[in-house]
Amino acid sequence: MSGRIRIGERDRDKERIIVPSKKRSGMVAFSLFIFCSLILLVQPSYSSTQPPNLDPDSIDLLGDAHVVANNDAASHVRLTNPSPSSSGLLRRPEPLIFADATTTLSTEFSFSISGNGDGVLLVLTAASGNGSDTVAVEFDTSKDDNVGDPNSNHVGIDVGSHVSLAVANVSDVNLVLNNGEKLNAWVDYEAGSKGMEVRLSKWGEKKPSDPIVSLKIDFSKIWGGNPVYAGITASNGGHSVQVVSIYSWRLKLKKVSNGLHSLPVDPHGLSEDEHRRVCPLTVLAGVIFGTGCVALVTFVVLFMWVIFFQKGSEESLAKIPDHTSDVRYERIDVAVDRNAQDDES
Structure with missing residues (x-):
């Protein structure tokens, strides 16, 4: 990623934040930097006990992220302000542990993105802040030819880098990320098949059966038993005035019993033994x-x-035959020779 980053101080409950100073750079790399820096350096600027439509656990709002209360609609979280260099993070305070190969992850969130910006990221990163131990799903609204972006309307899965290992054109499913429309996103990791899938639809629609993008990956090998933080983050470049809003977020982490086998993300990933069972x-x-x-x-x-x-x-x-009249009887006359009779007598 090109561009310069300077660290500044701003008084908001005595918190230290990262202030970007750059013309334009890759959305993913910069947002990852913001995410990791906020985790390590910042105390929550606002901790909501129960933001609407979010997980019952307390949610940390960092940077410019804040709750917007609407009189005629449900409240939501706004990650960025309509101004350059604005950045925000919605973070779960409790870390996740992928201790073994049986831990699965399912998360769903709804969001909207206005025009003239870079998009939004769902990020999973180690508590150490090491970028190489980061997995992110980018909903990217800017095109960077240096990292092979197909267009300014795509979804990608990044592992330890801002270069996507798997990417899909959102236009193929007749959706636009940054037209202000509310969208639903589902991200599922299945431990059994070591697969990660991303689904996307308009808000209020059912979860699609087919993912828009997927990737084979093993979370247990990336993080082991180390704590992992989950968050949703966005940032504006030097000329961006994009507003990113989060309306709901659910996350579930569970372990699959060794005696139970859930369906793999990839239906073709069944082993020969499972086929024969x-x-x-x-x-x-x-x-x-x-x-x-x-x-x-x-x-x-x-x-x-x-x-x-x-x-x-x-x-x-x-x-x-049905009638007896059809049967004819014939009279048989027997001629007797009289001379023969006389001889006998």
Whole structure:
């Protein structure tokens, strides 16, 4: 990433923040820097006990992030102000632990992005602030040819770098990130298949069955048992006046029992043993279906046999005469030779 960063001081509850001073640079790299710096250097400027539509756990709002209360609509969190060099972070205060290969992650949030800006990031990063141990999902509204961005309307998955390992054009699903429309995003990590999937839709619509972008990745190898912070962050460049708003955020971390196997993110990722494994319910369903087919075929055969046999019997009976008058009796006259009778006598 090109550009210069200077550290300044600003009085807001005696907090130390990062103030960007740059013409323009990659959204991802700068936002990662902001995120990690805020985690290490900043105490929350505002800690909401229960912002609307967010997780019941307390949420830390850092930098320019603040709750906007609407009289005619639900309150939401605004990450950035419509001014250059504005940056904000919505962070879960409790770290996540991916201690082993059975820990899965599911998170969902709704957001909107105005025009003239760089977008928003969902970030998972180690508490140490080491950028190489960072996984981010970028909803990028700027095009940087140096990192291979396809356009200024894409979603990418970044691991330890601002160069996306997997990227997708949001225009392919008829969505625009920065037109101010509310959107829903789902990010799922499945420990069993070591896969990460991102889904995107308009606000209020159901979760799409197909991800817009996915990546094979193993969280346990990246972080081990080290604490990991999750956050949503955005920042404006020198000429950006973009406003990023977060309307809801849910995050669930759970462990899958060794005796239970959830479906992998990649349906083609089943092992050969799993393909060969037979479910009793599947066998029972097959037996019932096969029995039904045999019974149906038997019924059809018997039905056809009865029809044709009855028809043949009726044709045979039709050949027998119905009236006795059709039977003719003929008189047989026997001629007796009288001379022969005389000889016998």
